[in-house]
Structure formats: C-alpha cells, structure tokens
Amino acid sequence: MTQVLQMDSVYKVYDNKIKALENVSVEVHVGELVSIIGPSGAGKSTLLRTINRMIDVTEGNIIFNGVDVVKANKKELKTIRKNIGMVFQHYNLVYRSSVLENVLHGRLANYTWYQSLFKQYRKEDIDSAMSILKMLGLESRAYDRCSKLSGGQKQRVGIARALVQNPKMILCDEPIASLDPQSSKVIMEYLKDIVQTTKIPCLVNLHQVDVAIHYSDRIIGMHQGEIVFNGKPSELTDEVIEKIYGVKMEELISQENHSR
Amino acid sequence: MSEIQLVNNEYRTSKSKRYKLKNKDFSDKLIKIILCLFCISLVVFLSTTTYKWDQFRPEIIMNMAVSFLRFDALKFSEMTYIASLLINTVFLGVLSTILAAVIAFPFGLLAATNLSSLRVSNCIKAVASFVRAVPTIIWVLIFISSYGLSATTAVVGMIFHGWAFFVKSYSESFEEVDAGIIEALKASGASWFQVITEAVLPTCATRIIAWLAMRSEINFAVAVVVGPAIGVAGTIGSVINAYSRSGFYPGLGFSILCVFIVAFLFELLINRLRTNTID
Amino acid sequence: MSYLNKKRNQLIIGLFILLFGTILIGNMISFEWINSITNFSKGVSRFIELYLPPDLTNLNAMIAQMGITILLAAAGSCVGMILGLLSAIAISKKTGKNKILKGVIRFIASLTRNIPEGVWAIILLISFWFGEFLAFLVLSIISYGFLTRVYADAIDETNSACIEALEATGASYWQIIFCAVIPEVMPSLISWGLYSTENNIRSSTIIGMLTGSGIGYLISNYKHFREFTSLFTAIILVVLVILVFDQTSSYIRRRIME
Numbered sequence: 020m021t022q023v024l025q026m027d028s029v030y031k032v033y034d035n036k037i038k039a040l041e042n043v044s045v046e047v048h049v050g051e052l053v054s055i056i057g058p059s060g061a062g063k064s065t066l067l068r069t070i071n072r073m074i075d076v077t078e079g080n081i082i083f084n085g086v087d088v089v090k091a092n093k094k095e096l097k098t099i100r101k102n103i104g105m106v107f108q109h110y111n112l113v114y115r116s117s118v119l120e121n122v123l124h125g126r127l128a129n130y131t132w133y134q135s136l137f138k139q140y141r142k143e144d145i146d147s148a149m150s151i152l153k154m155l156g157l158e159s160r161a162y163d164r165c166s167k168l169s170g171g172q173k174q175r176v177g178i179a180r181a182l183v184q185n186p187k188m189i190l191c192d193e194p195i196a197s198l199d200p201q202s203s204k205v206i207m208e209y210l211k212d213i214v215q216t217t218k219i220p221c222l223v224n225l226h227q228v229d230v231a232i233h234y235s236d237r238i239i240g241m242h243q244g245e246i247v248f249n250g251k252p253s254e255l256t257d258e259v260i261e262k263i264y265g266v267k268m269e270e271l272i273s274q275e276n277h278s279r
Numbered sequence: 280m281s282e283i284q285l286v287n288n289e290y291r292t293s294k295s296k297r298y299k300l301k302n303k304d305f306s307d308k309l310i311k312i313i314l315c316l317f318c319i320s321l322v323v324f325l326s327t328t329t330y331k332w333d334q335f336r337p338e339i340i341m342n343m344a345v346s347f348l349r350f351d352a353l354k355f356s357e358m359t360y361i362a363s364l365l366i367n368t369v370f371l372g373v374l375s376t377i378l379a380a381v382i383a384f385p386f387g388l389l390a391a392t393n394l395s396s397l398r399v400s401n402c403i404k405a406v407a408s409f410v411r412a413v414p415t416i417i418w419v420l421i422f423i424s425s426y427g428l429s430a431t432t433a434v435v436g437m438i439f440h441g442w443a444f445f446v447k448s449y450s451e452s453f454e455e456v457d458a459g460i461i462e463a464l465k466a467s468g469a470s471w472f473q474v475i476t477e478a479v480l481p482t483c484a485t486r487i488i489a490w491l492a493m494r495s496e497i498n499f500a501v502a503v504v505v506g507p508a509i510g511v512a513g514t515i516g517s518v519i520n521a522y523s524r525s526g527f528y529p530g531l532g533f534s535i536l537c538v539f540i541v542a543f544l545f546e547l548l549i550n551r552l553r554t555n556t557i558d
Numbered sequence: 559m560s561y562l563n564k565k566r567n568q569l570i571i572g573l574f575i576l577l578f579g580t581i582l583i584g585n586m587i588s589f590e591w592i593n594s595i596t597n598f599s600k601g602v603s604r605f606i607e608l609y610l611p612p613d614l615t616n617l618n619a620m621i622a623q624m625g626i627t628i629l630l631a632a633a634g635s636c637v638g639m640i641l642g643l644l645s646a647i648a649i650s651k652k653t654g655k656n657k658i659l660k661g662v663i664r665f666i667a668s669l670t671r672n673i674p675e676g677v678w679a680i681i682l683l684i685s686f687w688f689g690e691f692l693a694f695l696v697l698s699i700i701s702y703g704f705l706t707r708v709y710a711d712a713i714d715e716t717n718s719a720c721i722e723a724l725e726a727t728g729a730s731y732w733q734i735i736f737c738a739v740i741p742e743v744m745p746s747l748i749s750w751g752l753y754s755t756e757n758n759i760r761s762s763t764i765i766g767m768l769t770g771s772g773i774g775y776l777i778s779n780y781k782h783f784r785e786f787t788s789l790f791t792a793i794i795l796v797v798l799v800i801l802v803f804d805q806t807s808s809y810i811r812r813r814i815m816e
Contacts, residue, residue: 071726100728111723115741117301124737128728135729136736138300145298162302177723184727306745306814313748313810317639320632330691339685370583377580412800414763417793420781424608425601431590435598504676508767509781513587516676523680535677542672 021049023188023220024070029079031065031244039065040076041244047188050218052211054231057241058264063224066241067190070222071103072096084187101128104181104219108193110173112180114166118157121165121176122148125183144183151179155209171202178209189213191223195230207234228260347532357530361518365537368514371505372498375434379441380491386442387449388475393461394453403446410443415501420509430513433505437498444497448490452483489552496545503538612794613787620776620792624799627772630693631758638701639751645702646709647735652718655731663706671703675761679768688770696765701754712746713739745814752807759800 024047031040039062047053055063068074070081072088081088083099091099104125112121126144127135134140152158155175160168165176174194181189191210195203211234214221225231231238232252240248240255240263248259301307346352389395390403419436426432460478469477506517515534522531584591645663647653654660670678678696686692720738729737740747766774773796780789 073722073726097728097730100726103726105723105726107719107723109719111719113720113738113741114717115744116737120300120737123300124724124729125727127724127730127733127737130733132730132732132736135733140298140300142298162299164301164304180723180727306816309810309814310744310748313752317632317636317751320629321636324629324633324690324694328690328694330689334687334689336685336687343681343684367587370587374580374583374587374589377576408804409797409801412797412804413793414760414796414800416764416767417777417796420777420789421605421609421793422601424604424786425597426590426594429590430587431594434584434587434589435594500674500676503674504764504768507680508676508764508778516680519677520680523684526684531681535673535681538674538677539669539672542674543668546668546672 023047023049023084024222025080025082026070027080027082029066029069029081030077031062031069031074032077038244040069043079043244043246045239045246045249047220047222049220050214051220051236052214052223052234053221053237053239054223054225054235055239055241056225056228056231056263060243061241062244063241064192065244067105067192067222067224070188070190071100071105097128101184102187104184104186104189106174106177106181106189106191106194108196110170110177112165112173112176115164117162117164118152118168118176119145119148119161122152122179122183125180128184148179148183151182155179169202170198171205174198174202174206175209178206178213182213186219189219189221191221193224193226196226203230210234228255343528343531346528348536349529350533352529353533358533361515361530361534361537364513364515364518365534365541368502368516369499369541371430371433371502371514372437372495375437375441375498375502376491376495378434379438379494380445380487382438383442383445383449386446387453388479390446390450391453392450393456393458394471394475394479400450404450407443407446410439411447413440415440415497416505416508419501419505419511423509428509428511430511433502433511433514437501441494441498444494445490449483449487452486452490453479456482485552485555489549489555492545492549492552496542496549499541499545608786609790611787612791613785614791616776616788617791617795620773620788620795623773623776624795626690627759627762627766627774628799630690630697630772631755631762634694634697634758635701635705635751635755637698638705638754639747641698641702642705642709643740643747645706646713647739649706650710650713652713652721653735653739667703667706669703670699671707675700676764676768679765683769690771693762693765693769693771696769697758697762700761701758704757705750705754708750709743709747712743712750716742748814749807749811752810756800756803756807759796759803763796 024045026043026045029040029043030038032038043062043066045053045066055066057063065074069076070083070088072091076089079089084102086095086099088096088099113124120138123140123144126140126148129144130140149158149161152161155178157172157175157179160172165173168176177194189210194210195206198206207230210221210223213219214236223231223235232255235252238248238250238252238255239246240259242263242265247262248255350358386403386407390400390407392400415437418439419433422432422436426435456479460482461474464474464478502514503516503519505511506514507520508516515538519531519534519538522528522534581591583589645667648656649660649663649667675696678699679692682692682695686695716739720742721734724734724738762772763774763777766772766776767778769775773792777789777792777796780786780792
C-alpha cells in the first residue's frame with residue numbers, strides 16, 4: 020500500500036491560545052476511507068484544513084504525495100490544493116451558478132484568470148464533468164441553478180467538484196451533518212464506491228459513530244486536539260468511545276436521539 | 280475510473296463558440312440587458328459629448344491643492360463666520376427634519392396597512408410617492424413665490440419632501456410590528472390609540488430615531504446647496520460658492536472641511552443607530 | 559405606580575425640551591413660524607396663479623434635455639459601478655488583502671460620499687467649466703462614493719463559504735472573485751446600480767442648476783426669466799420620469815432577486 024499523506028507530530032495553537040491540535044500524527048494510504056470522530060471542538064476540522072493549508076500549522080511536518088505542505092511555496096501550494104479535493108458540510112457552492120459551472124470550479128487551477136472570466140473551459144474538462152455528474156445521477160440537472168437543488172443533490176455537486184479535480188485524496192468535512200438520514204446514506208455509499216473503484220483515499224470527519232463504523236476502513240478518534248484512538252472499526256469498543264467523547268456510550272446515543 | 284465512460288455529447292451552442300454551461304433564465308437575461316444598457320449609456324455619452332479640453336485648467340486644481348489647507352491664511356473672524364454659517368445649515372436641516380417627522384406621524388399611522396383601512400393607506404401612500412418624486416430642491420423653488428428668498432422657504436420646501444420620506448419609512452416600520460402583539464393588546468380591550476402608544480411606538484422608537492438621523496443628513500446636504508442653486512442666503516453653500524468664485528482657496532478648503540466633518544459625524548451616528556436597531 | 563409616573567414625567571420633560579429646542583432653533587435661523595402658516599394659503603393661490611396652466615410650447619426641448627439627464631445619470635452610475643465594485647472588493651472584510659490600500663480607499667470613498675453633490679459641482683466648476691462633462695464627473699463621483707459602500711456591505715453579507723471552497727481547489731484570487739464573489743453579489747450590484755441611477759436623476763436637478771446641463775439647467779433658466787408656466791411643465795416631466803423609473807426598477811429588482 021502506497022502512502023499518500025504523512026502527518027508527523029503536528030501542533031496548532033490559535034491566536035487566542037486555544038490548542039486545537041496536539042502532537043497529531045496521521046498516515047493515509049491509497050484506497051482507504053478513514054473517518055475522524057470526536058466531540059465538537061476536538062480539532063477535527065482544523066486537522067482537515069491543515070492538510071491543504073487552509074490553516075497554517077504551528078509546528079510539525081505534513082508530507083502529501085512527497086511534497087512538504089508546511090514549507091511549500093505559493094506554486095507548490097497550488098499544486099497541492101489542485102491534488103486534494105474537498106467536500107464541505109454546507110456544500111459551499113455558488114448558488115447562483117449552474118451545477119455544471121460549480122463542478123467546473125474544481126478545475127479552475129488549470130486555467131488562467133482571463134479564461135475563467137470568460138468561462139472558456141476546455142471540452143475535455145466539460146466531458147469529464149458531465150460523466151462525473153452522470154455517475155452521481157445529476158446529469159439531468161446539469162444546466163440548472165444550484166439554488167434549486169435539494170440538500171443531498173447539493174452535496175453530490177460538492178463531491179463532483181472534488182472528483183473533477185482528479186485528486187490524489189479527498190477531504191470531507193462533516194459531509195452528512197446537514198442532511199437527512201436517507202440522503203446521508205446515499206452520500207456515504209457514493210463516497211465508499213469512489214474509494215473502492217478509484218482507489219482515491221478519503222479522509223472524512225463524522226459526527227455519527229454508527230456511520231463511521233459501518234463505512235470506514237479505519238477510524239481515528241480525537242479528544243481535545245489529541246488522537247486517542249487509531250484502528251479498525253472492529254477495535255472500537257465502548258471504552259474507547261467513552262474515552263473519545265468523555266461520556267458513556269448509552270448517554271451518547273440517547274443524546275443523539277434527542278438531538279434528532 | 281472504471282465506471283466512468285466519456286460521454287460524447289456535442290455541447291457547443293449554435294450562437295456562440297463557447298460551450299453551454301447554463302440554462303439562462305429570465306433573471307439572467309434581465310441582468311445582462313441592464314448591464315449592457317449601462318455600458319451603452321456610458322459609451323454613447325462619452326462618444327457624443329465633446330468636451331473642449333482647452334476649458335480644462337489643471338493649474339487651478341494644483342493651485343487649489345497647494346492652498347487648500349493653508350488655514351493660517353484665514354482670519355479668525357472668517358473662521359467664526361464660517362462656523363456660524365455651518366451651525367445655521369445644520370439647524371436648518373434638523374429643524375425641517377423635526378417638523379416633517381411630527382407632521383408625517385399621523386399620516387404614517389394611517390398609511391400602515393395593519394393600523395388603518397386599505398383604502399386610506401393606499402391613498403396616502405400614493406400621494407406620498409408622488410410628493411417624493413419631486414426633488415427636494417424643486418419644492419424649495421416652488422415656495423420662493425410665497426415666502427421669498429428666506430430660511431422659511433427652505434424649511435417649508437424641505438418639510439414637503441421630508442413628509443413623504445417619513446410617511447414611507449414610518450408606515451414600513453409600523454407594518455413590521457408583530458401582528459401578535461397588536462392582537463394581544465386588542466384582545467385585552469385596548470383602544471386604537473392605546474395600541475399605538477403601548478405597542479407600536481416602543482417597538483419602532485429606535486428605528487424612528489435612525490430615520491430622523493438619516494433625514495437630517497439628507498436635509499443638511501440640501502441646505503448646503505440651497506444657497507448657490509437657487510439663491511437662499513445664510514447657509515454655508517453661499518460662502519463656498521463665493522470663495523470659489525473669488526479664488527480664496529483657504530476659505531474654500533476650510534468651509535468644505537467643515538461640511539465634510541459634519542456629514543461624516545452624521546454617517547457615524549447613523550451607523551451606530553443602525554447597528555443598535557439590528558441588535 | 560411610582561415607576562410608571564417617573565417614566566411619564568421623563569417623557570413629558572423630554573417632549574418639552576424638544577418643543578423649546580425646536581422653537582429656539584427656528585428663531586435662531588429666523589424661521590417665521592406665524593408667517594409660514596398664515597401665508598401658506600396665499601402661497602398656494604400665488605402658485606396656482608403663476609404656474610398654471612403648464613406651458614407646453616417648449617416641450618420638445620425639455621424632452622431632449624431630459625434625455626441628456628437620463629443618459630448622464632446612467633453613465634455616471636456606470637462609472638460608479640465599475641470603480642465602486644473594484645474598490646468594494648479591495649475594502650471588504652472577505653476579499654480585502656492590503657491594509658494600506660484598504661485605508662486609502664475607505665478615505666477616498668468617505669470623502670466622495672460625505673461632500674454633498676452641490677459642493678462637488680462648485681469645486682470642479684472652477685477647473686472644468688460649465689457643461690455636461692462636469693455634470694458627468696460630479697455624478698460619477700457621488701455614485702462612486704455611495705456604491706463603494708453598499709457594494710462592500712453586499713460582499714460582506716453574501717455567503718462566503720464558496721470562497722473557502724474555491725480556495726481549497728487551488729483557484730487564484732481573481733478566479734475566486736470572478737467565479738464566486740461576483741456571481742453571488744450580481745443581483746445586489748444591479749439593484750444598487752439602478753438605485754444610484756434614480757438618485758442621480760433626482761440630483762441632476764441640483765447639479766443641472768449648478769453645472770448648466772440637462773433639465774436642471776432649463777429649470778434654473780425658466781426660474782431666472784420668470785417663465786413659471788414652462789418651469790411647471792419641466793417639473794412635471796422630472797416627476798413623471800422619476801415615477802416611471804422607480805416603478806420599472808422595483809419591478810426589475812423583484813425579478814432578478816428570484
């Protein structure tokens with residue numbers, strides 16, 4: 020198994036002295052779907068955003084695809100970001116643009132600014148965007164405005180935007196947190212499918228422990244910026260969950276049921 | 280990607296050489312048309328207007344820029360004179376705002392659909408929108424024939440436009456009062472008058488104060504130009520005009536600085552009031 | 559009950575202060591309280607006597623000047639829209655990068671916005687002389703000041719999530735502006751642009767009087783030569799244009815916000 024991402028003892032301290040990450044080391048290999056679970060504020064989002072340097076780390080090394088992310092210059096950073104697809108909780112689409120335009124935004128790094136101003140996308144990019152949309156079952160909506168789509172469809176557009184980049188890795192920040200259970204299932208199935216067929220590794224932040232156990236190849240548990248668990252879903256026992264969330268498994272489930 | 284087969288559709292549209300990316304709906308087309316109209320008007324204006332560049336005097340601008348802030352060339356008596364005119368101008372704006380706000384209040388109540396009948400409300404709103412369409416300076420102009428070139432003319436003229444402004448803004452904020460509050464008060468036997476003093480006024484008070492500040496700023500700007508535009512003396516605009524014609528730039532600079540500071544303070548006040556109303 | 563009594567007393571005192579303040583201010587600027595009321599009916603009858611019936615003989619010239627005024631207003635807004643958008647991108651919290659540039663543009667925008675249009679006309683008159691070009695400059699300046707501010711607010715208020723997403727794909731700064739920011743704020747750009755054009759048409763009466771252009775120039779001429787019946791026609795024309803423009807722009811605003 021080839022290694023794609025290597026994080027070594029990464030620290031992140033925010034300006035207000037809040038320690039978001041403490042001695043975090045993560046490895047991601049090809050063809051893996053890794054979930055990160057943990058309570059809110061455990062540093063899951065920060066961890067994801069340090070990988071494509073949307074957030075700068077305070078200390079530590081991150082090697083992505085053989086390139087040092089922390090020391091990368093502007094040009095290298097652009098290549099790194101080009102090779103990492105990202106999916107967001109709130110989809111982060113341009114709602115007044117069409118589905119196809121939003122998907123094509125994934126290829127902006129390959130265009131100059133005036134080409135993107137006049138929307139002169141190349142035919143091969145449009146072809147690949149259309150085929151990805153077809154795979155995700157959104158072909159018929161390609162020319163529609165994004166604001167007209169449902170939540171699950173918007174998230175599929177988000178995934179398509181990440182896929183059209185031909186990424187070496189996909190980061191998903193709470194991809195199903197704002198979706199209903201049915202759409203969540205569809206989205207997770209798609210992610211699983213993508214990882215299995217294309218071997219693109221996928222790092223997913225999740226809130227729901229049951230979803231993580233069901234779909235991931237490996238689970239990372241975080242608590243207050245530290246990694247407290249890193250292993251197979253079968254190794255995730257009730258004691259470990261208690262350690263991650265700081266409460267008992269039963270309470271956690273009843274809390275989740277309450278919140279639904 | 281094994282599952283993905285490249286589709287071989289023809290995306291090229293017939294009209295342009297670009298590929299189709301979007302179903303253009305009515306609002307997209309409208310946006311395009313309006314943008315084009317704006318650009319066309321700019322191009323048409325620039326291509327049809329012949330500005331004689333020999334009229335342009337850059338040396339005056341240079342001269343102005345050099346002596347604009349030379350306040351040492353200004354006598355103290357001139358400074359106090361300018362300051363007194365400035366105060367006059369502010370007062371003119373504030374007075375006409377207060378009077379307009381007071382006069383417009385009953386009309387604002389009658390124009391709010393939730394406090395009055397639909398017919399009355401529509402009538403008043405129609406009159407107000409007509410009055411508002413007449414620029415403030417025209418109202419002042421019209422009243423010259425009755426009061427002559429005096430402060431009274433300026434105030435009465437500004438009251439008219441301000442009245443329409445306040446009727447619109449009052450009725451809009453009254454209409455936003457929660458219908459539940461009014462219903463609750465009515466259910467407990469409150470009269471129309473009590474509903475207004477107990478429910479409508481307290482909820483709208485902060486916003487009304489913000490409207491007052493906004494209108495004062497507008498009226499201040501009108502009061503400044505009332506002098507040079509139509510000849511009503513006694514505001515800072517007349518002195519600005521006189522200084523610029525006689526070429527006394529330190530005086531011009533000082534009076535413009537005064538106007539700027541007042542307008543800037545008004546803007547700060549309005550921003551503060553606005554953020555208060557949002558909280 | 560003492561609390562309520564205290565509140566009521568405060569209210570009454572406040573109203574009294576307001577009343578006396580108003581009277582005092584009125585006297586200071588020599589506002590004639592009694593004259594303004596007693597003379598009002600006389601003023602109205604004088605108005606009817608002087609201004610009615612409207613004289614339509616010069617209507618063609620007026621319509622031509624009105625056309626110039628509308629053209630000026632739209633052209634001024636267009637300049638204001640282009641420069642205002644660029645400045646707004648530079649000063650907005652979400653897209654602004656350079657702190658020095660931010661400060662400079664904020665200051666310029668505040669200067670252009672807070673000096674009344676009439677004063678701009680007077681200042682620029684000395685070096686540019688009378689004419690349409692001066693009116694165009696003044697209208698561009700005031701549109702710029704106004705639009706920079708509202709555009710910056712519009713950019714601040716739009717959903718900024720898509721900026722983050724595009725940044726994550728490796729898009730450059732200007733690509734983010736063109737592909738995410740501008741499409742999202744487009745409706746507000748148009749809507750405020752129309753608003754500023756309407757404002758420009760209103761201000762063009764004042765500016766026309768001072769710069770000698772468009773319908774405002776005709777109005778000040780008619781006033782000067784005491785041709786009140788023609789003056790009245792010109793006023794009606796202005797009002798009609800403003801009303802029609804107001805209705806059209808509110809229709810357009812509704813449609814593009816969909």
